């Protein structure tokens with residue numbers, strides 16, 4: 001049973017947290033010793049992690065840019081984390097001034113941080129909600145308002161769906177969101193992938209079991225299936241650096257070694 | 269701006285190298301346009317730092333700071349940048365100072381950035397914690413409000429059974445102050461009328477074996493009053509699943525309970541006398557028959573006041589009613605202390621039920637108590653009324669009768685008592701009973717009953733002891749009598765024989781049962797049971813029987829090998845008996861014969877050898893007597909075992925009747941008895957139940973398990 005939404009989720013600072021660990025990989029200081037300790041362990045296991053995270057962040061940037069260029073002015077960023085740099089509203093507004101963004105995260109610290117940053121921004125909102133309780137998330141007034149007005153909305157599920165276990169059925173959650181989206185809406189999604197380094201996947205998932213957000217890495221095929229009801233744009237679901245690189249040269253040497261895949265699709 | 273001319277070509281190469289450096293790693297996450305501008309700006313700053321006169325270290329420091337501002341915070345980048353700067357050909361010796369300034373600018377900016385980010389994340393964590401605390405307080409307040417103002421009584425206790433908190437509704441329910449309840453123990457709240465199982469459920473709950481339970485439970489209020497509640501108790505565990513608290517919710521259902529009680533009392537009690545009524549009496553009686561202990565006995569005293577009609581007619585109904593109340597009170601006072609149930613059946617008829625009767629003497633004693641209780645005159649107003657009563661007494665083994673038959677028999681016995689002169693008791697006598705039944709209602713109605721379709725057939729299963737399979741069924745005719753209810757064969761077959769109706773009735777039974785048996789065989793093949801049908805003496809002596817049987821076998825298509833006819837010992841009385849011819853005629857058609865009720869008549873064993881029979885059924889009284897405390901069980905078993913071996917010597921298949929317990933079945937199996945029949949294996953039932961057994965017991969049931 002999910003607890004009723006008026007019972008608060010605790011802020012457990014004794015446990016490493018995905019948002020802050022991620023910030024550390026990206027060279028930020030929005031983190032505590034517990035986070036760094038776990039990050040260091042993960043790095044010893046998998047030195048490419050910062051590179052993977054940067055690729056993910058780069059995908060987020062390219063995807064938001066692409067979507068803005070396609071005319072999207074509304075963004076629902078679920079699992080937005082701590083916007084260390086290059087926040088979604090900044091990227092979007094470079095192309096669509098006045099673009100609206102609702103940031104959603106389940107981590108109360110990430111949410112508080114985002115609120116501090118966005119205090120004076122009338123066109124963005126921050127909501128504490130959980131993707132796994134998707135009905136509650138969609139019913140929040142800020143989210144409902146964003147989805148209500150008939151304009152297409154881009155839903156960003158960037159590096160978050162892998163924090164939803166198979167039991168919690170991410171595809172079903174995404175389908176629920178999909179059915180609430182106005183016509184012309186889009187989904188941008190990236191996901192930790194099992195195929196790049198299957199040998200390390202288990203140890204890595206083990207580390208994340210220490211956090212409140214255990215990690216489930218998935219295959220390319222499973223990630224593609226999450227786009228049910230969306231039409232994928234070229235090049236489909238691919239390793240992060242391969243998704244519409246800025247220039248062909250920026251893909252890097254072995255993009256398939258980057259243990260993350262991503263794609264963007266429009267509601268069909 | 270400086271006036272120094274840039275070194276041709278080298279500036280472009282530096283710009284290119286610088287751009288490549290920044291585009292790698294963190295650079296990929298930065299927007300290309302932003303990155304381009306950053307590269308241009310920082311390259312220009314460094315360029316000026318290299319060439320401007322005088323040398324301005326600040327420019328290099330600014331370039332370093334701008335990198336950090338664009339989140340180029342990786343020390344690896346600093347190392348590479350220093351390398352690149354150091355490899356630049358610079359005119360004077362400002363190179364190390366420039367690189368140093370750049371590094372210091374970067375480091376300083378990073379320090380600032382780190383500190384401000386640390387502060388930001390701490391502020392955020394703080395804000396989040398405060399928000400969480402606020403929300404917790406709010407939810408606590410909501411819970412408290414919910415707890416305090418709930419209309420339902422709520423109590424919280426620990427798993428040791430101490431009551432920790434109770435809400436207002438619960439205090440009101442118990443008429444108690446918090447101090448009266450908090451600190452008390454849940455275990456103190458027992459009530460003598462607690463539903464069985466409630467405390468077991470409670471123990472299971474607090475030990476973590478179950479999550480919740482629900483019961484209707486009575487409690488004593490503080491003032492001693494009783495309240496009835498609908499109680500739900502749930503277990504609360506901590507994060508590790510260890511039981512911590514129990515939460516009880518109590519809904520006051522006292523009014524509903526009282527109403528139910530009243531309705532139940534009204535439905536089961538006679539409003540005039542307050543005694544249990546007819547319905548209540550039958551309910552109790554029928555319960556006796558549901559799962560009787562082997563050998564269980566019961567008794568009935570059917571009481572009717574003598575001369576009540578006279579009182580009613582001459583002194584009026586009011587007086588009559590008062591007399592009935594007085595009689596009821598006397599009967600109740602005299603008999604309930606003995607553990608007997610007194611009920612009013614209607615009018616001036618009362619009944620005494622003796623559950624667990626120890627024998628005829630006890631029932632007779634009860635009847636005498638009734639007569640003694642009513643011996644003295646009853647004072648009503650100015651009248652001194654002498655009441656007398658007649659009592660019909662019946663005392664039987666539960667397994668030998670049915671509730672309906674027993675009450676009817678007691679009633680008929682009562683009439684015999686009345687006929688014999690009032691103010692006395694009479695004991696049930698089966699022969700008298702049958703005679704009475706026939707006299708009162710049977711003989712007159714019977715001829716028309718067959719046409720009206722008032723007869724039907726039940727089937728009682730016979731099991732093979734060796735493998736526990738149902739091997740045969742005995743067809744038993746019943747009469748749904750419009751006034752007397754369902755009558756068994758022992759109540760009307762004698763009359764049917766006397767009146768001759770046995771002939772058409774017997775034919776009808778044979779026809780019906782054979783049709784049914786053929787149907788089972790068609791459906792279930794070899795799994796279908798053999799059919800046993802009783803032949804009355806008069807039928808066996810009729811020459812027409814052989815032809816009738818042939819016709820019936822033809823029309824129903826029943827394989828004669830699957831039919832066994834049961835005759836009694838009295839069917840054949842001597843070697844010259846004409847019935848013998850009929851019996852041979854039957855056997856010639858392929859059916860088999862068995863002697864029923866063996867041991868009850870005067871059996872001439874010599875004839876048994878000459879009869880064309882292949883089976884023998886030991887009368888139910890032999891096995892029944894094994895449980896009679898007045899009779900020696902060991903002797904009983906020796907008799908039964910003697911009968912079995914005698915039958916086996918004659919090559920007969922032996923069936924024990926009246927088998928009521930698993931133990932007896934087991935013992936009979938051990939002594940080699942072939943088949944058994946009785947309540948342990950099943951009472952007479954509708955054909956559908958037989959079909960169910962055929963289907964559900966394809967492999968039989970081991971005798972021990974039944």
Ligand SMILES: C[S@@+](CC[C@H](N)C(=O)[O-])C[C@H]1O[C@@H](n2cnc3c(N)ncnc32)[C@H](O)[C@@H]1O
Nearest residue numbers: 019022079080081105106107130131158159163
């Ligand atoms: C790795 S970060 C990704 C941040 C950002 N989307 C990006 O890609 O740069 C993952 C974020 O998802 C959040 N998250 C994890 N599970 C979540 C859930 N069930 N509902 C909402 N947010 C969740 C975490 O708190 C964390 O901030």
